[in-house]
Amino acid sequence: MVIPKGTIKEWPPIDDIDKRYVLASLEGTNHAFGPNCVSFEREFAEWNGNRYAITTNSGTAALHMCIAGCGLGVGDEIIVPAYSWSSSATCVLHHNCIPVFVDIDYDTMNIDVEKIEEKITEKTRAIIVVHLHGLSADMDRVLSIARKYNLKVIEDACQSHGAKYKGKKVGTIGDCAAFSFNQNKCLCSGEGGMFVTDNEQIYEEARKLWSFGEIRTPVEKRDYHAYALGWMYRNNDLTASFGRAQLTKLDDYLKVQRENAEILKEEIRDVNGLISPFEPEGYTHTWYNFTSRISPDDLGYRWDVPKLRDGIMKALQSEGVPVGIWQSFILPAMTVFQAKNAYGRGCPWKCQFARDLVYSPDDYPCAQKHCDTHFGMTTPLRAPNDKKVAKLVGIAFHKVFDNIDQIKENL
Numbered sequence: 045m046v047i048p049k050g051t052i053k054e055w056p057p058i059d060d061i062d063k064r065y066v067l068a069s070l071e072g073t074n075h076a077f078g079p080n081c082v083s084f085e086r087e088f089a090e091w092n093g094n095r096y097a098i099t100t101n102s103g104t105a106a107l108h109m110c111i112a113g114c115g116l117g118v119g120d121e122i123i124v125p126a127y128s129w130s131s132s133a134t135c136v137l138h139h140n141c142i143p144v145f146v147d148i149d150y151d152t153m154n155i156d157v158e159k160i161e162e163k164i165t166e167k168t169r170a171i172i173v174v175h176l177h178g179l180s181a182d183m184d185r186v187l188s189i190a191r192k193y194n195l196k197v198i199e200d201a202c203q204s205h206g207a208k209y210k211g212k213k214v215g216t217i218g219d220c221a222a223f224s225f226n227q228n229k230c231l232c233s234g235e236g237g238m239f240v241t242d243n244e245q246i247y248e249e250a251r252k253l254w255s256f257g258e259i260r261t262p263v264e265k266r267d268y269h270a271y272a273l274g275w276m277y278r279n280n281d282l283t284a285s286f287g288r289a290q291l292t293k294l295d296d297y298l299k300v301q302r303e304n305a306e307i308l309k310e311e312i313r314d315v316n317g318l319i320s321p322f323e324p325e326g327y328t329h330t331w332y333n334f335t336s337r338i339s340p341d342d343l344g345y346r347w348d349v350p351k352l353r354d355g356i357m358k359a360l361q362s363e364g365v366p367v368g369i370w371q372s373f374i375l376p377a378m379t380v381f382q383a384k385n386a387y388g389r390g391c392p393w394k395c396q397f398a399r400d401l402v403y404s405p406d407d408y409p410c411a412q413k414h415c416d417t418h419f420g421m422t423t424p425l426r427a428p429n430d431k432k433v434a435k436l437v438g439i440a441f442h443k444v445f446d447n448i449d450q451i452k453e454n455l
Contacts, residue, residue, distance in 0.1 A: 046440040047364025052433060055426045056232045056297075062289040069285035077262040078281030084288050085238070088223075091291060092205075093216045094240040096247040098254055099284055103202040103224025103237035105254070105277035107135035107172075110220045113241065113250030114196040116141050119397030120169040123195075125155035126374050126408040127415065128174045132200050133375050136172070140392045142401065144168070145376045147408040152324065153177060153335065156410065157185040164189075167399055170196035175204035175214045177370075177420070178230075178332035179323070183209045183217045198222075205231045206298045208328035220246050225287050228422055230301070230332050231294050233287030236279050254278060297427050298330055304425040304434040305331035311438025312336075315445045317343035319417075333370060335420035343448055348455070350416045355451045356444060357419045363440040367419045374411040376403040 069080050081099050089097035100106045116122065118140040124133045126145040136143040144163050149156040153176050160171065171190055173181045190197045197218030201207070205223060207214045215221035220241035225233040239254070241247050249272075252259060257274025260266045312320055319337040323329040338356060340349050360367045380386055381403045384393045393400050405412065423429070424437050444451070 045362070045364050046443060047433075047436045049364065051364065051436065052366065052424050053428050055228065055423050056290060057428045061292060062286060065285040065289035066282065069282050072281065075281050077278045078284070080281045080284040080288055081279050082263060084279070084284040084291070087288060087291055088238050089240065091294070092213055092223075092240060094221075095242040096240065096244070098239040098247070098251060099279040099287075100237040100239055100254065100277045101279055101283075102235060102277075103222050103226065103229075104131040104135060105275070106222030106224070106237040106239040107131055107198075107200060107202075108138045108275070109239045109250035109253050109277065110172075110198040110222055111135055111139040111141060111170075112253040113220050113239070113243075113246040114170055114198065115249060116169050116196070118392065119167060119395055119399070121165060121167040121399070122169060122198075123155075123160055123163055123171040124375065125172075125174050125176075125411075126376055127153070127371065127411040128176060128200065128375060129202070129371065130375065130378060130380075131202075132172060132174050134380065137380070137386045137392060140387075140395065141169075142167075142392060142398050143375075143381070144401065145403065145408060148411045148414060150410045150414060151322070152179060152181070153321075153414060154179065154181040155186075157182045157189070160186070160189050164193055164195075165399070168193065168195060170198055172198045172200055173218065174200040175207055177321070177335050178204050178207050178330035179321075180204065180207050180209035180214050180327055183212075187217070202226075202237070203229065203332045204330055205229065205294065205332075206328075207330045210326045215240050216242070219243060220250070225283075225290075230297060230330060230426075231287065231290055233283050233290060236283050236287055300427040300430075301331045301425050302329075304429065304431060305329070305334060307431045307434040308334065308425065308438055311435060312441045315441055317445055317448065318441065331425055333420045333422050334425055335370065335418055337414065337417040337419075340417070343452075345452060351455055352452065353417055353419060355455055356448070359444040359447075359451055360419075360440060363443060365421065365437055365440045366423055367421045369418065370420050372415060374405060374408055374415055376408060377405040 202224035257270035
């Protein structure tokens with residue numbers, strides 16, 4: 045085994061800063077939406093460069109708030125990349141809107157901006173652009189299309205805290221954005237998320253959905269009156285305190301990830317049959333997930349490609365590299381979209397205001413190709429792991445791919 049068990053340290057590292065913040069919250073008197081929630085909103089908005097921020101109990105909640113905040117509703121069609129986490133599309137269903145999928149660009153793994161316009165109809169109202177695995181999408185092209193057709197732009201930045209596009213942080217470019225603070229995110233509070241925007245009207249509409257349809261926050265004098273359809277998406281003080289502590293270290297974490305990613309990229313740049321992720325000019329990748337793909341042609345293999353990928357992944361794991369498949373299905377192939385029965389009786393697709401759609405997985409070949417060939421990893425590049433760990437990962441990659449014939453023989 046190239047990387048002995050225990051060499052790679054788990055994420056996130058916990059230190060006295062975390063303990064101080066969390067214990068102070070625990071010793072406080074408000075464990076619901078408390079003072080740490082208010083401070084977390086302010087501090088994250090300052091860190092990311094947003095005018096408004098609302099702390100939530102998940103990134104999925106923040107995405108739903110984006111839909112509501114933008115005034116989208118029954119029958120409205122929303123452009124979504126065909127490959128992402130399910131929440132990038134199910135958030136559309138949450139508000140009775142209809143997702144319309146667009147294939148991805150294989151090189152960047154993000155939405156193929158050249159295929160967006162062909163999916164726009166008279167019912168299209170918004171584009172959800174996902175900044176996948178820490179890399180921004182092509183926002184100039186997205187914004188150009190949005191302006192042409194008067195569409196809202198929602199940034200799904202759940203995986204890309206600190207990623208930049210031409211010097212601008214993601215989450216500050218579109219109309220509003222969502223971040224996740226789940227366990228494996230670069231900013232971790234266990235669970236949780238953040239809705240951000242610079243638009244006051246979008247902020248106010250999103251806040252109604254966030255707290256029972258009310259117009260006042262828990263720190264204001266509430267009348268407990270529901271002015272709109274609302275959920276309970278608020279965060280709690282203990283989780284927010286953990287998020288605040290981690291935020292104080294986020295810039296250092298991102299620096300470590302970039303340094304380790306650069307080392308690993310250099311170590312594996314000449315590995316035959318491996319397609320490593322890249323950073324286009326003008327983009328700042330966070331390397332949230334170092335996602336590689338195999339090239340079956342270069343490996344002389346044209347049969348069951350996922351089976352070969354799985355064999356390579358298993359070999360890497362046996363050498364101590366914690367690789368895995370992040371998402372096994374393209375979104376249009378998931379049952380909720382194939383059955384088109386989210387609310388029962390075919391709704392929302394059968395709603396009188398909606399257009400019934402056909403979701404054919406064959407229409408998204410690049411997304412499917414990515415699903416069949418990818419594997420990724422997060423922990424080895426994260427603090428407190430250092431450049432030595434990144435080098436060991438590179439050595440393990442070489443060992444596995446140098447013995448690719450043995451893997452193929454055992455398939």
